[in-house]
Amino acid sequence: MSVSAAYAWVMGVAFVAHCLLNQNSKVAEGAHCAGVYSPVVDVLRAKGWRIEQMPCPELAFSGLNRFWAVREQYDTAAYHRHCQRLAVAVADVIGLRVQQGEDIVLIGIEGSPSMGVHITSSDPERGGRPRWPDGTPEHTDGEGIFIEELRRELENRGIGFPRVAGETHALADHDEAAQRAALEATLDG
């Protein structure tokens, strides 16, 4: 089965977190721009990478009125099953691309309980009435739950996990130039 590689000059395929193309999916008060988060898209376009959007696990599971949450609050059997189902759909497409010998990268969201690739969020005590002071430390090394399930699904299929980059806007030390450089380095392999 051959699938399209019609983009003008395809260097590879970037699987991007849903919200990078649709900030409307963010938790309330989390949208950094109107729709498409251009700093990431601009780099992908400039370097000739095909774009594939992954689904937003939290939107479909908890809806638009969901609260801000840390990894522990989503670390349930039901949410893992939900992410497994989504991971199958993404792994299908990654598999097709890998069969064609295309280079793959995965671009997640650092600090996200679901889409973090190097940094997720953690607070074992969080729960109950949703109030906590601004600046509560919650970011910690690790992967989000969807990324973890995608890694497992690809492993089950004998597909190596792609190179990853993370969008860092949610982190206190976000630096757009540094993020761009890190993304370009990931794309360049």
Add this chain to the structure above:
Amino acid sequence: MQPDERSFRIALTADRYMNPPAGGLDGLAVLAEAGWGVIQLPAEDYPAPVAERILAEVADQVREFHSHGYELVVVGESGQLDGALAVVGVSVPDQVIPASAAELRAFLAARPVPAALRGR
């Protein structure tokens, strides 16, 4: 805390406008410039089971946006989207198959204010 900057506007966008062939219309660039979010539809040449799984997830997300009054449109051919949306009880949004960036811009500019924003 920064203000939330979402537009409440989302375009379900065919792959050929996301990853245009040489000389094709870069719909993603137009949508980004106009402040619309994007949900990508599966490429036309994906095997049916793969496309169906993607569309089922797209439909779940569309239902959520639809029920909260977000403005939705379809840009390009929608494939089997109608069937996937029927499962979640949502009709296919208004559609454009633009031949040029100007046509797409004009279509987007003519859309109504999202229901979620009316009265704000």
